[in-house]
Amino acid sequence: xxxxxxxxxxxxxxxxxxxxxxxxxxxxxxxxxxxxxxxxxxxxxxxxxxxxxxxxxxxxxxxxxxxxxxxxxxxxxxxxxxxxxxxxxxxxxxxxxxxxxxxxxxxxxxxxxxxxxxxxxxxxxxxxxxxxxxxxxxxxxxxxxxxxxxxxxxxxxxxxxxxxxxxxxxxxxxxxxxxxxxxxxxxxxxxxxxxxxxxxxxxxxxxxxxxxxxxxxxxxxxxxxxxxxxxxx
Amino acid sequence: xxxxxxxxxxxxxxxxxxxxxxxxxxxxxxxxxxxxxxxxxxxxxxxxxxxxxxxxxxxxxxxxxxxxxxxxxxxxxxxxxxxxxxxxxxxxxxxxxxxxxxxxxxxxxxxxxxxxxxxxxxxxxxxxxxxxxxxxxxxxxxxxxxxxxxxxxxxxxxxxxxxxxxxxxxxxxxxxxxxxxxxxxxxxxxxxxxxxxxxxxxxxxxxxxxxxxxxxxxxxxxxxxxxxxxxxx
DNA sequence: GTGACATATAAGTCTGACTTTTTGTTCCCG
DNA sequence: CGGGAACAAAAAGTCAGACTTATATGTCAC
Numbered sequence: 003x004x005x006x007x008x009x010x011x012x013x014x015x016x017x018x019x020x021x022x023x024x025x026x027x028x029x030x031x032x033x034x035x036x037x038x039x040x041x042x043x044x045x046x047x048x049x050x051x052x053x054x055x056x057x058x059x060x061x062x063x064x065x066x067x068x069x070x071x072x073x074x075x076x077x078x079x080x081x082x083x084x085x086x087x088x089x090x091x092x093x094x095x096x097x098x099x100x101x102x103x104x105x106x107x108x109x110x111x112x113x114x115x116x117x118x119x120x121x122x123x124x125x126x127x128x129x130x131x132x133x134x135x136x137x138x139x140x141x142x143x144x145x146x147x148x149x150x151x152x153x154x155x156x157x158x159x160x161x162x163x164x165x166x167x168x169x170x171x172x173x174x175x176x177x178x179x180x181x182x183x184x185x186x187x188x189x190x191x192x193x194x195x196x197x198x199x200x201x202x203x204x205x206x207x208x209x210x211x212x213x214x215x216x217x218x219x220x221x222x223x224x225x226x227x228x229x230x231x232x233x234x235x
Numbered sequence: 236x237x238x239x240x241x242x243x244x245x246x247x248x249x250x251x252x253x254x255x256x257x258x259x260x261x262x263x264x265x266x267x268x269x270x271x272x273x274x275x276x277x278x279x280x281x282x283x284x285x286x287x288x289x290x291x292x293x294x295x296x297x298x299x300x301x302x303x304x305x306x307x308x309x310x311x312x313x314x315x316x317x318x319x320x321x322x323x324x325x326x327x328x329x330x331x332x333x334x335x336x337x338x339x340x341x342x343x344x345x346x347x348x349x350x351x352x353x354x355x356x357x358x359x360x361x362x363x364x365x366x367x368x369x370x371x372x373x374x375x376x377x378x379x380x381x382x383x384x385x386x387x388x389x390x391x392x393x394x395x396x397x398x399x400x401x402x403x404x405x406x407x408x409x410x411x412x413x414x415x416x417x418x419x420x421x422x423x424x425x426x427x428x429x430x431x432x433x434x435x436x437x438x439x440x441x442x443x444x445x446x447x448x449x450x451x452x453x454x455x456x457x458x459x460x461x462x463x464x465x466x467x468x
Numbered sequence: 469g470t471g472a473c474a475t476a477t478a479a480g481t482c483t484g485a486c487t488t489t490t491t492g493t494t495c496c497c498g
Numbered sequence: 499c500g501g502g503a504a505c506a507a508a509a510a511g512t513c514a515g516a517c518t519t520a521t522a523t524g525t526c527a528c
Contacts, residue, residue, distance in 0.1 A: 009510090009511065009512095010511075010512070011287065011511095034478070034479090035478075035479065036478080036479090044512085044513090045512060045513045045514070046513085046514085047280055047283075047511095047512070047513070047514090048511085048512070048513085050280075050284060050479090050480085051283060051284055051287045054244065054284045054287050054288055055287055055288065055290075055291045057288075058288045058291050058292065058315075058317070059291065064479070064480095065478090065479080065520095065521085066477090066478065066479045066480070066519075066520045066521060066522095067476090067477055067478055067479070067519095067520065067521040067522055067523095068477095068478075068479085068521080068522075069477095069478065069479080070479090075399075076399070076402070079314075079315060079316070079403075080399055080400055080403050081312075081314030081315070081400070081403065082291075082312060082314070082315065083312070084291070101398055101399055101400045102400065104345070104349070104398050104400070104401075105342075105398070105400045105401070107345065108341050108342045108344075108345035108346070108401075109338075109341045109342070111341075112337070112340060112341035113341070116337070165334055165337050165338070166308070166309070166313055166334055167313060167314070167334045167335065167337070167338045168337075168338070168341075169309070170309075170312075170313050170314065242479090242480065242481095243480080243481070244480095267509070267510090268509080268510070269509080269510095277481085277482090278481060278482045278483075279482085279483085280480095280481070280482070280483090281480085281481065281482085283510090283511085297510070297511095298489090298490085298509090298510075299488075299489045299490055299491095299508090299509065299510045299511070300488095300489060300490040300491055300507090300508060300509050300510070301490080301491080301508095301509075301510085302508095302509065302510080303510090
C-alpha cells in the first residue's frame with residue numbers, strides 16, 4: 003500500500019521501522035550507523051538518510067560520539083501514518099487498534115456535527131450513496147464491498163467537516179475498518195443496527211441536523227468500542 | 236523550543252520547512268536538490284537528508300528526472316509536531332489555531348471521561364494542584380503563572396486518559412494555550428467561569444464521575460471555541 | 469575525591485565519480 | 499499524418515573515501 007520501496011533508504015526503513023516500533027530494540031538501545039549500513043548492505047549516505055527519517059518520527063535520536071539511540075515509546079510520533087502502519091503490522095496491533103478506535107470515538111461524532119453544517123450538496127449526495135452501498139452489501143457475505151462503502155462513508159464525513167485535522171484521519175479510519183474486516187471480528191454480515199445508523203447519519207447531515215448527526219455517530223463509534231470490549235463496567 | 240539546529244540539515248529545515256508550510260512554494264512547484272544545496276551553501280548529502288525529512292512529512296515528493304515537487308496541503312502530515320510548529324509560526328497561524336481548537340473540543344472531553352476512570356491517585360492529586368494553581372493566579376494579571384498551571388492541567392488529563400494518542404496531543408494543547416495568552420485574546424484576567432470549571436473537572440475526576448468530567452470539559456472547550464468565534468449561528 | 473586535560477570514538481560533512489530511471493524528443497515506418 | 503520505437507538528456511540515486519567536529523570517558527595531578 004501507499005509507497006513501497008521508494009529508493010534504497012526506503013527498503014531499509016521497511017525493515018528497521020517495523021523492528022523498532024515492534025520493540026525489538028528497547029528504549030535506550032544504541033545502534034551505530036556504520037554497523038547498520040553493513041547489515042543492510044547499503045552505503046553510509048543511504049543509511050544516514052534512513053536514520054534522519056526515523057529521527058523526524060522521533061523513533062530514534064542521533065548523537066555524536068554516542069550513536070543512534072532508540073527513544074521511549076512516549077516520544078514517538080504516533081500520528082505519523084507510517085508509524086501507525088508499522089505498529090498495526092506488528093505484535094502491538096491490538097493495542098494500537100484500541101487506541102485508534104478510542105480516537106475515532108472522540109473525533110467522528112464532532113466531525114459529523116460539523117459535516118451537517120458544512121457539507122456541500124455534492125458531499126451529501128456522496129454520503130447517501132455510500133450509505134445505500136452499505137445497505138446493498140450488508141447481507142450475503144459481501145464483506146469487501148461493504149467495507150469499501152463503509153470506508154468511503156467515514157472519509158466523506160471527516161472531509162465534509164471542513165477541518166483539515168479531521169480530514170487527515172481518513173486514512174486511519176480506513177486502516178481500522180479494514181483491520182476489523184480482515185483480521186479480527188466480523189466473520190458474518192455486519193450488524194443491521196449499525197447499517198441503519200449510517201443511513202440515518204446521512205439523512206441527518208442532509209437535513210442539516212448537527213445535533214442528531216453527532217448523536218447518531220456517537221452510537222456508531224460506541225458500537226465500535228464495544229466490539230473491542232472497551233467500555234466501563 | 237525543542238531541538239534547534241541539530242546539525243546542518245536541521246538549519247536547512249528551519250528555513251525550508253516554514254517556507255513550504257507558509258505556501259511560498261505553491262503545490263506542484265519543483266525544486267532541484269543541487270540548486271537548493273547551493274542556495275543554502277551545504278553539500279548535496281546534507282541537502283538530501285533535509286529533503287528526506289520533508290518527504291517523510293509528506294511536504295514534498297522526490298522523483299527521478301523531475302526533482303523535488305511540493306505536495307498540496309491536503310497531503311501534509313498535519314499532526315507532525317514540527318509541521319504544527321512551522322504553521323503556527325507562519326501567516327496561516329489563525330487557521331491552524333482554529334483547526335487545533337476544534338480538535339481539542341473533540342478530544343479533551345472524551346479524554347477527561349477516560350481520565351475519571353483511569354487516573355491514578357497521584358494524577359488526581361496533580362490535577363487538583365493544577366486547578367488550585369489556576370485559581371491562585373486567576374487574578375492580578377498573573378497570566379504566565381496561570382498559563383503554566385492551565386497547560387499542566389490539560390496535560391495531566393490527556394495523559395491520565397490512558398490513551399497514547401490523546402497523551403501525545405499534550406504538546407499541541409500547550410501550543411494552543413500559549414498562543415492564546417501570548418498572541419491573541421486574553422489581555423485581562425481569565426474568565427472566572429472557566430477557572431471554576433477546571434476545579435470542578437478535577438473534583439469530578441477524583442470522584443470517578445466520568446459523565447460529569449466529560450460534560451464539564453465539553454463546557455471548557457466550547458468556551459475555547461467561542462473565543463475564536465467558531466460556532467454555529 | 470575533584471578538577472583539568474588528553475584521547476578515542478562515532479557522527480557529521482564534503483567531494484567527485486558513477487548509475488539508474490524517467491521524460492520528452494526525434495525519427496522512421498505504416 | 500499518426501503512432502510507436504529508439505535515443506538522448508536531465509535529475510535523483512548510490513557509493514567510496516577522506517576529513518572534521520563534538521563529546522563521553524578515562525587519566526593524571528593536585
